[in-house]
Amino acid sequence: MGFIPPKSHMAVLLKDFYKPLVIEHIPTIEPKGESVLVKTIATGICHSDIHAWRGDYRPAGLPKKLPIVLSHEIVGTVVACGDGVPKPLLNRKVLVYPWQYEEEDEFTLAGLTQLGRKRRRLGLDVDGGLQEYVYVGHYRFLVDVEGLDDVPALAPLACAGLTTYRAIKKLINYVGPDDYVAIVGLGGLGSYAVQWVKTVLPYVNMIGVDVREEAIEFASKLARIDCIVNPSKVNPIDEVLRLTKGRGVRAVVDLVASPKVVATYINVLDTKGVYVLVGHMGEEGVTIPRPRVIRNELTIVGSYTGSLSEQHEVVNLARRGKINYSAVVTARYRLDEVNEAFKSIEEGRTLGRQVVVM
Ligand SMILES: [Zn+2]
Structure with missing residues (x-):
């Protein structure tokens, strides 16, 4: 039976x-x-x-x-x-x-x-x-x-593991060796994302962004993050530009994707950069800085699970x-x-x- x-x-x-x-x-x-x-x-x-x-x-x-x-x-x-x-x-x-x-x-x-x-x-x-x-x-x-x-x-x-895997895989066609990639949000999703960067894109420089020191510390134990940016301590746009010698990053993976976060980090993309929207806190929309997107041919993509x-x-x-x-x-x-x-x-x-x- x-x-x-x-x-x-x-x-x-x-x-x-x-x-x-x-x-x-x-x-x-x-x-x-x-x-x-x-x-x-x-x-x-x-x-x-x-x-x-x-x-x-x-x-x-x-x-x-x-x-x-x-x-x-x-x-x-x-x-x-x-x-x-x-x-x-x-x-x-x-x-x-x-x-x-x-x-x-x-x-x-x-x-x-x-x-x-x-x-x-x-x-x-x-x-x-x-x-x-x-x-x-x-x-x-x-x-x-x-x-x-x-x-x-x-x-x-x-x-969490699947969603971040798909988002990081999306970067394969946009980033090359020694390019910079910013992971915004080192919480539950970020804990996997930083590991997928090491597995899927081991040749890039990873910038990890979070306002919580304890989240930065936690994610740093899971994968070696090349540079850390804590927006509660520094101006994040200036800091990313400084780290990338004024160029900006090839890709942002935004695991927070609140209106304020998007409005900030779209400004750290280099020409032809890609902005991947993953997190979705709430249902409200965001404002897109049209001139920057057009003049620099930026790509904005959504990634769902x-x-x-x-x-x-x-x-x-x-x-x-x-x-x-x-x-x-x-x-x-x-x-x-x-x-x-x-x-x-x-x-x-x-x-x-x-x-x-x-
Ligand atoms: Zn879920």
């Missing part, structure tokens, strides 16, 4: 914005066809979960439903499968690719799975990871992590020791400590990333 899914299981529900999350039993969905049921080992708490909880994404119509189970950084074990799922998947440890879609279209078929027109993102469109069992609509969204160490710490590779094939690349690189994912995770909470976890992340009391371990 195989595993029989329970009728119901424990889940953390967002019922009212900015109110404490509630732990309740919800019905367990029995997988059919190509779908699977994953027993959660750990699930990460992302800044976007904090935004969703606060109701900051309501202008964008997210989350799609209430109540919803938040969190999209899930590792677990496949415990039940529909008839259409290959048998060897059963009992495997997997990372769940959260940027799922409901049907194929020109983007998903081109491998841009995160840009599907009909999105079914975990923790935003459908229930996510803060529950004992997660229903996954198709087994194609599972990435095998069997054999990797410290499985709970793998969870944030589904969002990552594709399923990039998710496989991230896990393969982790398997080969190319990213220290364990050291990024600074706190491990129990399910019943979830409100405490949300509060401390919201208040910015954390470094690196945080996971809830079941």
Whole structure:
């Protein structure tokens, strides 16, 4: 006899914005066809979960439903499968690719799975990871992590690790040996970004920017950052120009992307430079300094999470020791400590990333 899914299981529900999350039993969905049921080992708490909880994404119509189970950084074990799922998947440890879609279209078929027109993102469109069992609509969204160490710490590779990987890979066509690249924001995303720069673009000079000394120190332990700029101590534009002998950087990867940050760091780009927007704190827009963009032929690009094939690349690189994912995770909470976890992340009391371990 195989595993029989329970009728119901424990889940953390967002019922009212900015109110404490509630732990309740919800019905367990029995997988059919190509779908699977994953027993959660750990699930990460992302800044976007904090935004969703606060109701900051309501202008964008997210989350799609209430109540919803938040969190999209899930590792677990496949415990039940529909008839259409290959048998060897059963009992495997997997990372769940959260940027799922409901049907194929020109983007998903081109491998841009995160840009599907009909999105079914975990923790935003459908229930996510803060529950004992997660229903996954198709087994194609599972990435095998069997054999990797410290499985709970793998969870944030589904969002923070993946998002920064895609953003840094975008620079390959823009930067060359000895060019300067600025990473703005050395928090949860930055902790991975500085490591990806060393792995993907080992030939560039990296400038790390953050106002928090403790974040600078934390990121510097994960990867050697060539130059540090702390805007609370120096004028960041002057300082970057000084470091680059008046030229500016070839690329900025902006992991904060608030209006003020964009307005500042677009001014440190050299001619033909590229500005990659990644973080998205809130829904407001930014002002673009049109003359600078035109006269210097600057490129501004958005980068949204990552594709399923990039998710496989991230896990393969982790398997080969190319990213220290364990050291990024600074706190491990129990399910019943979830409100405490949300509060401390919201208040910015954390470094690196945080996971809830079941
Ligand atoms: Zn996230």
